[in-house]
Amino acid sequence: MTVRSFLNLEHPDNMTTLDLIRMALRNLWRTRLRSSLTILGVMIGIGALISMVAFGSGMEKNISDAFTSSGLFSRITITPVKLDMNRPMESLTDTSGISVPLDDELLEKIRLIPGVEEAYGEIQQPAKVAWKENETTLTYTGVSPEVGKTKAYQNLLAGTFLTSDTLGQAVISTDLLRRLKIRIDSEDMERAKKKDTANIYTYLKAEDLIGDTLLLSTATFHPMQMMGALTGNQEANPLSERVSPLVIVGVREGESDGPADRSNTDLLIPEGFATTIPSIGFNSITEFLRKGSGKPDKYATIQVTVANPNNLTPVRQELEKMGLKVFALAEQMKEIRRAFLAVNAVLGVVGFIALIVAGLGIINTLLMSILERTREIGIMKAIGGSEGQIKSVFFGEAAVIGLVGAIGGIILGWLVTLAAGAIINMKIKEMGEVPVDLFYFPWWLIIGSIGFAIGLSLIAGLYPAARAARIDPVEALRWS
Amino acid sequence: MAFIEIDHIRKIYRKATVTVPAVNDISFVIEKGEFLAIVGKSGSGKSTLLNLLGGLDTPTSGEIRFEGENLFAEGKDGLVRHRRHRVGMVFQSFQLIPGQTAAENIELALAFGGVSRTERHTRALELLAQVGLAERANHYPTELSGGEAQRVAIARALANDPDILLADEPTGNLDTQNGDIVLSILQDLHRQGRTIIMITHDPDMAQVAQRTIRMQDGQLLEAL
Numbered sequence: 001m002t003v004r005s006f007l008n009l010e011h012p013d014n015m016t017t018l019d020l021i022r023m024a025l026r027n028l029w030r031t032r033l034r035s036s037l038t039i040l041g042v043m044i045g046i047g048a049l050i051s052m053v054a055f056g057s058g059m060e061k062n063i064s065d066a067f068t069s070s071g072l073f074s075r076i077t078i079t080p081v082k083l084d085m086n087r088p089m090e091s092l093t094d095t096s097g098i099s100v101p102l103d104d105e106l107l108e109k110i111r112l113i114p115g116v117e118e119a120y121g122e123i124q125q126p127a128k129v130a131w132k133e134n135e136t137t138l139t140y141t142g143v144s145p146e147v148g149k150t151k152a153y154q155n156l157l158a159g160t161f162l163t164s165d166t167l168g169q170a171v172i173s174t175d176l177l178r179r180l181k182i183r184i185d186s187e188d189m190e191r192a193k194k195k196d197t198a199n200i201y202t203y204l205k206a207e208d209l210i211g212d213t214l215l216l217s218t219a220t221f222h223p224m225q226m227m228g229a230l231t232g233n234q235e236a237n238p239l240s241e242r243v244s245p246l247v248i249v250g251v252r253e254g255e256s257d258g259p260a261d262r263s264n265t266d267l268l269i270p271e272g273f274a275t276t277i278p279s280i281g282f283n284s285i286t287e288f289l290r291k292g293s294g295k296p297d298k299y300a301t302i303q304v305t306v307a308n309p310n311n312l313t314p315v316r317q318e319l320e321k322m323g324l325k326v327f328a329l330a331e332q333m334k335e336i337r338r339a340f341l342a343v344n345a346v347l348g349v350v351g352f353i354a355l356i357v358a359g360l361g362i363i364n365t366l367l368m369s370i371l372e373r374t375r376e377i378g379i380m381k382a383i384g385g386s387e388g389q390i391k392s393v394f395f396g397e398a399a400v401i402g403l404v405g406a407i408g409g410i411i412l413g414w415l416v417t418l419a420a421g422a423i424i425n426m427k428i429k430e431m432g433e434v435p436v437d438l439f440y441f442p443w444w445l446i447i448g449s450i451g452f453a454i455g456l457s458l459i460a461g462l463y464p465a466a467r468a469a470r471i472d473p474v475e476a477l478r479w480s
Numbered sequence: 481m482a483f484i485e486i487d488h489i490r491k492i493y494r495k496a497t498v499t500v501p502a503v504n505d506i507s508f509v510i511e512k513g514e515f516l517a518i519v520g521k522s523g524s525g526k527s528t529l530l531n532l533l534g535g536l537d538t539p540t541s542g543e544i545r546f547e548g549e550n551l552f553a554e555g556k557d558g559l560v561r562h563r564r565h566r567v568g569m570v571f572q573s574f575q576l577i578p579g580q581t582a583a584e585n586i587e588l589a590l591a592f593g594g595v596s597r598t599e600r601h602t603r604a605l606e607l608l609a610q611v612g613l614a615e616r617a618n619h620y621p622t623e624l625s626g627g628e629a630q631r632v633a634i635a636r637a638l639a640n641d642p643d644i645l646l647a648d649e650p651t652g653n654l655d656t657q658n659g660d661i662v663l664s665i666l667q668d669l670h671r672q673g674r675t676i677i678m679i680t681h682d683p684d685m686a687q688v689a690q691r692t693i694r695m696q697d698g699q700l701l702e703a704l
Contacts, residue, residue: 384564384592473536
């Protein structure tokens with residue numbers, strides 16, 4: 001069943017769509033003030049709908065683009081299997097589920113999985129880091145200089161990535177600098193300095209830090225000394241500290257958003273160098289327990305990248321089969337997308353309500369028009385117009401209102417988002433952040449809103465058109 | 481078989497509790513090519529009869545047969561076809577569509593009648609020339625005199641070349657001079673072979689008709 005037969009529109013070849021549109025335009029022109037107000041209603045409805053949805057789409061796009069460009073979508077992270085501390089004590093030494101240590105042997109195996117682009121391990125240890133008199137604690141990460149080629153580490157502000165595997169080099173993030181009371185925000189330096197009345201911060205350019213030295217303090221644990229301490233030897237200290245100097249080779253953008261957040265990648269040092277630093281020996285009770293039962297983890301995490309995002313799922317499944325605990329952000333993104341769908345739906349509903357109001361406006365306008373043109377409808381019937389043709393005339397008017405309203409609404413919505421985007425980005429710049437495209441108009445939104453507006457207009461035209469078609473010509477011709 | 485057979489036609493209007501028989505059991509025949517005048521006071525039911533003949537209204541009971549075929553047998557579709565092709569109607573108050581020019585008013589009737597887009601305008605101009613108004617094609621109804629407007633209305637009634645012209649007091653709103661012009665056009669159309677059925681309250685106008693029937697209280701009073 002076609003739409004036309006459903007609407008019972010008689011539409012012979014002689015009365016073409018063009019005729020209908022011409023007639024509709026003419027009738028709308030006759031009552032131009034009322035028509036333009038009705039069209040304005042549709043424009044506002046469509047404008048509200050598309051700017052709302054464009055805002056939601058823009059947020060989603062910004063987040064997903066950020067992830068894509070950072071390479072996080074093509075990355076799988078392998079972490080050691082965590083022990084369930086609620087399980088009975090004896091099962092903690094059950095190593096069946098944690099039998100695969102994260103070491104070079106595993107790395108080689110992973111590199112052989114089809115679809116894997118690169119796999120590299122990260123050594124992570126707690127430490128204290130000092131620059132001049134300022135110090136902070138963190139977890140540093142030891143990585144191969146090779147990983148500097150991956151997307152995730154392309155955000156250098158100054159200097160280079162690690163150039164050697166064995167030298168004491170450091171790539172530090174802006175987040176870490178902030179914790180070390182160093183500011184390199186070049187743009188608002190003057191203003192920041194004025195606010196900083198207590199002179200807490202040191203103000204530098206990122207380039208000035210290259211070649212400077214950081215002091216990394218790590219602790220190491222001596223089991224024998226521990227025994228001594230337990231047996232009452234006052235001299236025995238199971239913990240000793242070692243300080244390693246690190247030359248800053250690069251400064252990179254921090255990965256966290258707020259000042260309180262910190263990331264394990266705030267301090268990157270060469271993997272080879274990291275293995276020479278005596279460490280406390282284990283990160284966790286898991287590692288401690290595993291030391292007694294099997295081979296230790298060399299790496300805290302293993303990062304696996306895939307060349308093609310489509311390979312992500314098969315690679316992940318392969319890794320899971322090997323008994324590894326894996327995490328892939330791309331798969332989390334499905335959840336995020338679902339959340340955005342909900343956000344878009346809510347934003348869409350607000351715009352939809354505006355359109356419903358516009359639809360009522362169309363009904364009102366057409367009913368008024370029918371009242372005024374009752375006699376005309378009678379004449380049309382008397383000279384051979386069928387009910388279907390009379391319906392078509394009013395549907396034509398409704399469709400023109402919808403189409404003009406939709407195109408106008410898209411332009412209106414676009415202008416509004418342009419203005420809103422400019423104002424918001426001005427504020428963002430004042431805060432010293434990078435401006436973003438807040439709104440995004442996917443093609444389906446444009447096509448969809450035109451279709452939706454015309455559809456809504458036709459639905460709004462249903463009742464008035466049926467009413468017009470039912471007018472009794474004898475009564476109508478008597479109308480004055 | 482007569483051209484038009486009006487067979488025990490009855491139209492009763494129900495208003496609240498009272499029923500008003502506007503046309504009350506009328507039967508007569510009209511021959512092809514006849515010029516018939518229907519006279520009677522207002523409220524005599526003559527307009528209701530004309531609307532029934534024009535397929536604008538449906539009877540409470542009875543039939544009207546055109547060449548043996550009951551007009552009301554096929555419901556709305558049959559009535560639409562009847563109005564499009566078999567009859568043309570002319571009214572006392574012209575009934576032109578105000579927002580459209582003389583030519584466009586005629587073109588709309590042509591469109592309903594199935595004439596293609598390209599032919600419509602040419603045909604409309606021919607029809608206007610036929611009633612002597614070729615130069616008024618692009619004028620709006622408000623810019624036309626009463627006589628001109630009624631001639632445009634006649635041209636429109638002829639758009640789809642109907643056999644029958646139904647005229648409801650066509651000269652009622654016109655002065656004598658314009659009334660005479662309209663009347664002579666109707667006479668011409670009659671001479672060309674069309675069946676003309678005209679309502680009038682003016683006995684002089686009825687003179688031009690071949691036959692006059694008089695109505696009173698919804699019934700045929702006499703055949704003159």
